Amino acid sequence: MRGVRHGNDANGWGRRxxxxxxxxxxxxxxxxxxxxxxVLVASVASAVTFFAPDVLRGPAxxxxxxxxxxxxxxxxxxxxxxxxxxWAARGSVRAPVVWLGGLAYLLYxxxxxxxxxxxxxxxxxxxxxxxxxxxxxxxxxxxxxxxALRERFAPRFPARTIAGYLWVIATLNALAWLVRxxxxxxxxxxxxxxxxxxxxTHPV
Numbered sequence: 001m002r003g004v005r006h007g008n009d010a011n012g013w014g015r016r017x018x019x020x021x022x023x024x025x026x027x028x029x030x031x032x033x034x035x036x037x038x039v040l041v042a043s044v045a046s047a048v049t050f051f052a053p054d055v056l057r058g059p060a061x062x063x064x065x066x067x068x069x070x071x072x073x074x075x076x077x078x079x080x081x082x083x084x085x086x087w088a089a090r091g092s093v094r095a096p097v098v099w100l101g102g103l104a105y106l107l108y109x110x111x112x113x114x115x116x117x118x119x120x121x122x123x124x125x126x127x128x129x130x131x132x133x134x135x136x137x138x139x140x141x142x143x144x145x146x147x148a149l150r151e152r153f154a155p156r157f158p159a160r161t162i163a164g165y166l167w168v169i170a171t172l173n174a175l176a177w178l179v180r181x182x183x184x185x186x187x188x189x190x191x192x193x194x195x196x197x198x199x200x201t202h203p204v
Contacts, residue, residue, distance in 0.1 A: 038081070093149055100141070115201070180193055
């Protein structure tokens with residue numbers, strides 16, 4: 001990609017790469033294909049999770065958040081992924097950032113559906129959602145052109161400040177969980193944060 005000259009026109013994002021390397025076109029197609037399959041599976045899984053609450057077999061304290069997450073996936077995450085893929089197909093360099101964010105959100109919720117929801121009839125759909133999320137992210141990252149993306153931001157864009165903020169949030173979140181987890185590792189009884197959840201571990 002270093003030999004590719006990126007102008008101000010974003011329309012060459014996928015096509016420029018494909019002309020240089022036919023294999024890149026297959027990667028591009030895989031990103032769209034996997035994301036399309038993910039959108040279908042995530043839509044069905046989240047719709048049934050939300051509109052058919054009887055399918056959930058966990059306690060009310062777990063079923064409520066599962067249905068809420070399913071609703072957000074259905075009305076927010078899925079449309080974001082669809083819209084960003086359409087935008088990317090038209091040649092936008094910025095769209096993959098939104099696309100990747102949508103895929104990451106679906107991946108996170110797939111982990112929760114699969115490992116933080118007691119086994120139910122949607123198990124295989126949750127497995128498919130997780131698998132497709134992982135491979136969609138991989139396929140999209142392989143397609144990204146960091147040089148073209150970098151040129152879309154102003155030189156004074158506070159990238160380091162934003163990165164620092166994200167590291168602070170990630171660190172504080174990790175510490176908040178570790179404070180509860182570390183003291184229970186050496187104990188024989190189950191940790192209190194699993195009480196009433198109906199699951200044997202915490203996937204987050």
